[in-house]
Amino acid sequence: MIQRLCVIGVGLIGGSLARALRQAGEVGEVIGSGRGEDNLRAAVRLGVIDRYDTDPIRAVAGADVVVVAVPLGAIEPVLRAIVPHLAPAAVVTDVGSAKGSVVADVERIYGHVPPHFVPGHPIAGTEQSGVEASFATLFQGRRVILTPLAETAAASHHLIRRMWELTGAEVVDMGVRHHDAVLAATSHLPHMLAYTLVDTLARLDDRAEIFRYAAGGFRDFSRIASSDPKMWHDICVANREQLLEMIALFSADLARLAEAIRADDRAAVLAMFQRAKRARDNLYLE
Amino acid sequence: MIQRLCVIGVGLIGGSLARALRQAGEVGEVIGSGRGEDNLRAAVRLGVIDRYDTDPIRAVAGADVVVVAVPLGAIEPVLRAIVPHLAPAAVVTDVGSAKGSVVADVERIYGHVPPHFVPGHPIAGTEQSGVEASFATLFQGRRVILTPLAETAAASHHLIRRMWELTGAEVVDMGVRHHDAVLAATSHLPHMLAYTLVDTLARLDDRAEIFRYAAGGFRDFSRIASSDPKMWHDICVANREQLLEMIALFSADLARLAEAIRADDRAAVLAMFQRAKRARDNLYLE
Structure with missing residues (x-):
């Protein structure tokens, strides 16, 4: 389903998503990025990602899906950095626990909400963090909320919905507020x-x-x-x-x-x- | 260790205590009492008690240990009723989650804290209630706090301490306040x-x-x-x-x-x- 997946922030959520998609046989290559090189090395060792690049600009090259799984406060700088380097058909989503602030971030960067951006929030997690804590079944039976906007392209929305469904999650749409x-x-x-x-x-x-x-x-x-x-x-x-x-x-x-x-x-x-x-x-x- | 145990209030706590002492082989006869006759009948059927009497006055007759395992608000009327009918050597304890009010209840009834009364509180429980929810291992590895007073007889204190230790609990003493x-x-x-x-x-x-x-x-x-x-x-x-x-x-x-x-x-x-x-x-x- 996904040829090249780029996960920025290979922690509990990003790592579990990559594991689940791999286990489902629905992803070609997985590229990781993030600030902690030890964590990225562990992610390769654990087979969660194929390779990594600590520079998100290089990591997103050629990816058809980019998942920004960093803390809410880091979403804006990450998005700002990668925007000019995304593949033309790339779809971007995030996993932030609040969605109004993410939409505001995106608007600040693009001047509007671009059709290829789908705000998302998997309601799953443990008190653990880091890729070592990730596991393929984290999202099974859990809910993932997507908050697409009027501007969001139906194809992008459906791709991200499908991606989460493959992890065993129940996906629901909701307004941002x-x-x-x-x-x-x-x-x-x-x-x-x-x-x-x-x-x-x-x-x-x-x-x-x-x-x-x-x-x-x-x-x-x-x-x-x-x-x-x-x-x-x-x-x-x-x-x-x-x-x-x-x-x-x-x-x-x-x-x-x-x-x-x-x-x-x-x-x-x-x-x-x-x-x-x-x-x-x-x-x-x- | 105990010849005749009387448990007033055969619920989660009272029932589990009776079960644990029976399993330890440290109690002769167990008499139950309480307001819900259906619950008392279930307690007999489940083998938690040998027999019951809905009248606590009759239930305490000849008991060497009386455990008052009723809600805090019912402790005073129960104690007031049974006091004239206790066996001379009977030791009485309770399981209330607050101890100052119980000591005040006892002082109101006796005019002082009698040597045979040992205030107690097992820190154990589930969200369930009633004898059907009771089980013999409820107190294993849990703490039971006793709040003996200056007036409490050492022998009574030690008997209640030993009783709780037999359930697998760790017993500690603490001031009431x-x-x-x-x-x-x-x-x-x-x-x-x-x-x-x-x-x-x-x-x-x-x-x-x-x-x-x-x-x-x-x-x-x-x-x-x-x-x-x-x-x-x-x-x-x-x-x-x-x-x-x-x-x-x-x-x-x-x-x-x-x-x-x-x-x-x-x-x-x-x-x-x-x-x-x-x-x-x-x-x-x-």
Whole structure:
């Protein structure tokens, strides 16, 4: 399906995509690029890519699909560098966790959103990063959201959709703003809560003892605070408005719960827990 | 070790304790009590208890150990009922997730803390409840905190310690207030955050779609929002002050993070995430 795939940023996401497409027998050659040469060497050794070039300008030469799988904050400089060097028929996509900022980046570079650019976001990952953590089945049964614009060419859109389907993912289309709102609620806010919780506890006087007695719930709850800080820093910058809106909503609800506890309004406390349990149980049916 | 064990509240905790002691061959007869007769019948059928009496007054007759494994809010009425009917040498313990309120309950009933009462808290559990969810290995490798007081008899303390050790748990002693502070931080606060997060999202206009795209992190994070609402309502009432203090600390930290994001103070955001990741990774070394 793809003759020459260029993956810029051969980490957990980019590496897993390359592995999945190789395993599906749907890619000819895979060229990697990125800033960490050790990581690229490991990617060759692991058979994730065929070869690499640390210079993305040379890496994209002749590629029919270019996947920019770098942190959100690095997308603009990477795109700016490669744009003049893309093959005429190249289709470009990204994997950023926020899409409004990526579209704005693209508009700044091109003056418009070019038909060959398809913004994408695979909702998959672990707390690990780097090519060593990548695996071919990462996207199986997971959702990949594409946010094509009015300007996006149908052929480019379909090619990227097909590429992700080959990894076993379910691909859905969504508007850019809507994507960012949904992700602010379901992913970005929870990460802020996990980071804040761990940080709050880590700054208590008896933190050593507190962490010693942290129970199972805390372990699950705080796992996402092990995620890559730089990546999450970039997400905060990229999806600032919608994330702040969700933090404000959550904070108001938490303040309301605290007030009910303080006022000994037991009916309100119980009703809130019951509502949440019902919503959560309906969600996962476990 | 125990001739006759009486478990009042044969749910996940009480049932698992009975199962573990039976499996260890360290208990003669197990009598169950509680309000749900269906649950007690299931407990007999499952071999968790030998017999039951829905009246705790009759159930405690001749028992050398009485475990009060009911929700925090039910401990006082249960204790008040059984106190005149305990065998002279009976040792009584509880499994409540807050200890200050239990000690206050006991003081209200007796006018003091009697030497045969040993406040306890096994830090174990799942989101399930009821005897059907109980299993003998629930406490293996988990911690059980005992908060004996100056008035507690050494023999009673050692008996309850030994009982929990037989389940495979690691038993530690702690002051009452200190226990409640540690649990407010590591368990009660995270549960409030999980309940609030799910409730916040469940009240958004596009909640159906939002839950559809909830990613893996959210699943782990929100699992504890499936916990028993009544039990958590009781914990909020029982540990109100220390819980409110932790919510206030967390809220201030979350507001500080939001302010850093709003002000585009990228260094502060990154530093906070890095600090949290370091603390979390050091904690579990995974």
